[in-house]
Amino acid sequence: MKVETDKTRRTLPVSDSRAVRRHAGGLLARHRGYLALVLGLHVLAALAALASPWLVGRLVDVVSGHAGRVGTSGDVDRVVGLLVVAVLVQTVLTWAARRSAFILGETVFAELRETFIGRAIHLPLSTIERAGTGDLVARTTQDVEALSHVARFGLPAVIVGLVTVVLTVATALATSWLAALPIFLSLLLLVPTTRRYLKVAVPGYLWERASYAELSGVVAETVDGARTVDALRLGAARRRRFREVLQECNEAEKYTLRIRLWYFPLAELSYHLPLAATMLWAGWLAIGGHVTLGAATAVVLYVRQVADPLDDVISWLDEIQVGVSSLARIVGVGEVPPDRTATGALPVGTDIEVDDVRYAYRAGHDVLRGVSLDLRPGERLAVVGPSGAGKSTLGRLMAGIDGPRTGAITVGGVPLVDLELGRLRGEVALVTQEHHVFVGTLEENLRLARPGATHEELYAALAAVDAAGWAVALPAGLDTVVGSGGHPLSEPQAQQLALARLVLADPHTLVLDEATSLLDPRAARHLERSLAAVVAGRTVVAIAHRLHTAHDADRVAVVEDGLVSELGSHEELMEHGGAYADLWRSWTQDATAPATHP
Template sequence: MTVTDTPAVPTKLRTATGREATGWVAAHCRRAPWLTLSTVLSTVAGAALQVVPVLLLGRVVDGVVGGESRSVLVTVGVLMGAAALFGAAATAASTYLIGRLGAELLAQLRESAVRAVLGMPSARVEQVGRGDVLSRVGDDVAVLSKGIRQAIPTVFSAGVLVAIATLGMFGLDWRLGLAGACALPAYALALRWYLPRSAPLYRDQRVAQADRAQALISGLNGIDTVRAYRLEGDVREKVTAESWRVRNLGVEVFRFFGRFVGRENRAEFIGLVLILVVGYALLEADAATLGEVSAAPLMFHRLFTPLGAIMFTFDEAQKSGASLTRLVGVLGEPAEDRLVGDVSVARAEAVPHAVTVEGLTFSYPDTEEPVLRDVNLSIPAGGSLALVGATGAGKSTLAALIAGIGTPQAGAVRIGARDLAALDEAEARSLVSILTQETHVFSGSLADDLRLAAPEADDEQLMDALRTVGADGWVEPLPGGLNAMVGEGGERLDVTKVAQVALARLVLSRSPVVVLDESTAEAGSEGAAELERAVLAACAGRTTLYVAHRLTQAMAADRIAVLDAGRVVEEGTHEELVALGGMYARLWRAWREGS
């Protein structure tokens, strides 16, 4: 018998190569030829017109030395003023066109990336981690958006100006041009020294910041467990250690940047000294005019600002390039990993379905011990069940399996009479909706954000969903109402409002079964009560599974199941479990003491 190895599935979403990302940008630029051509021409024209006054200044010097008439000097002065004005206008047009072209490219890329992510099977999203997915359609879009507004136009415009100014020096005299060009290797050496040393530091700094945030968020999300097991000191020490690591790396990054600025100034000094020495020698040998020799240092000085801009924004441009490759990489995910069927299929009937878990056992790849062992649960149609237990008990894994994310090694999950394992992704999504604490609001209008769950919904249906979860009070005053821009570049929503938007999407989805995995965990104490009411309203009449972060939410469920080490160890109503005096009763006492 021949055994065929199954190819390993990547544990991260694909990242495109630099060539692929450049190809994607070039292809989309070709779709807007007039805008692209106008952008390039205005940038070149703006750079050339900025150089013209310096060249004319040399002409003025030669005119004064040669005793030319005042009219000639006035004419040259008028030309200098006109060049400065037209140069400013061309530069402004260039900045506008670069921003417009970049915004169009970003919009196309963002829509394509979000469409690709929404079309991925839930199992693939869970495999790579929601953090990787959300960071691409969230953080990477934000980084690229900032780069398009700031770094990329600066680097592009500055690069063109450097090229034009260098040509201008060679136009004055090729020897003066060579003298100024001798500074370029010094700039290149400064970058070559800085980039290999700074890039790892920037990466380490971002990793440290993420680790600090994770330590803080984990402690806050699991505050009940932390208090129950008296782990406050350990959590505090971990957050403090991560904060010191961020601080130390920040100091190191700043120190390296200071040394880099010194090397850049050294390059400027080398170039300026060489131009002055060569200019003096040419003037002594009567091989160049005083105007040419005077204009050359000024022309070289024109390089200071654009070269400095390139140096100072190079890191931001690098981050934008990295985000671009990550977003383009999402578009290149293998076609067989995409959703089976159509995610916009007609929603399942609104009649509630019972949920049955039979002998469920599940293990993650490359692990010896199962996360869940022989779990049996049932939720009657229209009823609710809360899962509670310590961190690592298997609550989120069980919730994901009930939502159709992943396949158990043994046992089954049934929605009504249907086995989830026998359904394709689209059918499973039409039956079960899952909402986790990792909710996200995409950049764009609020209406578009809500229609991710129901593309066919009209404005009245959107407002009904918002009223159901109590969000209409802050939505109606927004400028534009449903058309108000939210997310990056728009109205910034706090965690309570973000959760309400997610719950409104849940209302619009109309799936008969709902799984909520600590979906209100990040709200503060004031927002928690409001969100718990919104959750009850959103789930009314639907079969609901809660992974309860707050035991007050568990109390509101019809029944409670307590998980410990992957097994259901207790099950009953709140009153029954408190009277039992077991694990739930201990958690309840810790919760009341902490509250």
């Protein structure tokens, strides 16, 4: 059985088994005190459980006379009384042990979840964009849920099972090692099959999880771009893509199903066969007088008692492999290397220079092919051009989201990728078509950009982007809960909120990538006029298809096929009569053309 393990490495990293063991060991070491309590309670519960078979065997010897004399009714009553006490003590200890194990599982899982979220929110944006959100969403939901299931239920069950099996086997051997010899048949069957299973299961489940992540990404992309798919008649292509990833999910699931189908029957045999063998062997020994009937009975009961906890361990072993693969994917998020190394250098000035920048999303396919620009402090530069020319890519690089393949983008003489993120966001900020309203009050959403802002500053930021009117009209004003489950904000309102956060962040350079695309033309133009007063004295790079932005800019850069083909003011480029003039005439004709109806 060979798994295409490279499928598990197509997106974010996946930790190897050594790193997973090290992480899990460190996690348990931090809770070793409580872990010792859990193990201690389970040992006591297992010891209490061992009393019942011994007492039953003792009762057999008392009744049959193998105890040296035929027992009286008082002897029987005493043994039965002890048996009742043993069952009650076992019940109480088992309850306490399981409760402590559940608490440990919840504690460990909570720490894992917090660590994962902390690592996820610090992932470089460049890494997330290259990997896609599908894989990260799958790790945040499916993998965290799978690990939660194992931590809450699997960990306690395995601890209970292993402790019970070890103590029960030891007690059976102590009762009569001769009668208990068939119990080792379990090891002969279980050890080699389990080793083989563990070798092939983890890669299989990693493949399965990776295919789930890809499926999630395809579904999310199709739903998010449903209008585009419909407009461009891409339904057939998206269905083909969906079938492809669904087929891979199917192949991965069939592989892991085959693993379970050959492993579990052998596992079942490994603890049922010793029971049958022990009954025959211990019975023959008792008939021959080699062991007492009570000892033979106790050993058979002990071997039978091993079956249930061993079955639990075997059953959870498969779930644990899912959990281990999920843990490997969760820990792997922390292995993403930083996309920048801060040098500690401080910018001298606010001028931004783009020097012969090249960038590629795929090796050998440059999106930008030697772009050079000098941004004058305080100017408004519009970047225009056809779709796919590299405008948004240039904006991302100028905002320091990612570094160029070759060349450099500097602010005050320091490369953007050499700045700490906190310092970078104080220099340059990017606002795109994408925005998010976090669950919380409107005030909390605004304070993300400047935690110490006063109420006056919050209202001023909203007013700057023409949002103060609707913000004041909310049911509780700035204290209104927005986001998922809260007061709904329209798309234009959500975009204005994002722009207000930008105003509060107060960087000296703003990169606006279609930042007003969701507003109607009149509202967008009004918003941009409001922003004009706010951005006075700052450098603004505006990337847009609406060319009125270019008309109002100090300079216009035309990007075509990864190159800046023209650079100058609106008037200069119109006089030149090149690509920009063609774009302007086409745009103005489309804007003034009467609407037609089929």
